[in-house]
């Protein structure tokens with residue numbers, strides 16, 4: 001072993017594998033700092049919780065624009081949903097490499113396990129990730145290291161290869177046993193927390209990518225709220241499902257047109273980039289159909305980017321707008 005403190009930066013999603021990778025390194029005296037990421041598709045809360053549990057420092061980086069690009073054009077393709085896992089891993093490790101060279105870390109560690117995920121963690125994918133990240137020499141996978149080619153930190157004696165592991169395959173039993181050994185009780189389920197693996201979210205995201213190829217981070221964040229409609233003009237309309245949605249829609253207004261059923265109890269709704277007044281009228285009718293009035297008309301407040309007005313819309317059956325739902 002080295003006669004100085006060896007420093008590792010460990011990708012920390014909050015999943016069990018990433019937590020175990022930290023434990024395995026700590027067991028041989030390596031000083032570990034966690035690294036977690038934020039984007040419109042995942043947050044840092046799980047990584048933060050894991051770092052608190054491990055009592056290690058944590059670095060948080062925003063990779064929103066990089067991952068937006070990868071979701072649309074993943075060089076190594078998507079997983080089952082819109083998850084570009086191979087490219088996403090390479091991106092995260094590349095970011096870790098930049099931090100490692102700026103802050104003097106000796107190695108980068110991840111919780112990847114050989115063969116655990118058929119697409120993104122087979123031997124070829126692990127090699128691809130290492131190569132594309134540009135960090136192959138210092139990238140260590142402590143949980144499967146003894147099944148992989150020795151890395152620089154192992155060859156130089158910064159870490160003892162003999163004390164690294166040979167985990168392989170899809171069974172989680174060895175990880176559960178290690179969790180018990182290390183007293184780890186709190187962790188995220190595999191791939192939990194990434195919206196790019198959520199089929200319902202990905203259906204909405206695909207629809208957005210098809211209809212608005214120049215979509216923004218704001219547009220992605222709006223996919224997380226309410227019922228969605230695509231109006232015949234191409235404008236997007238979002239109707240709150242409950243009070244929480246209504247509050248989130250009002251907070252996300254950001255220059256879009258807000259429609260509020262404020263006389264009769266009903267939803268708050270957001271019309272994104274309306275093309276004409278016809279969009280506002282149709283949106284108001286959809287909004288009225290979700291109010292507490294089951295017939296007649298509903299008077300609503302409309303707040304565009306520049307003006308405030310009132311509009312009265314006839315209550316129609318919701319079925320009338322069924323084809324516009326996305």
Ligand code: SF4
Nearest residue numbers: 083084085088194196
């Ligand atoms: S599950 Fe999501 S966060 Fe994890 S590697 Fe895949 S795309 Fe990235």
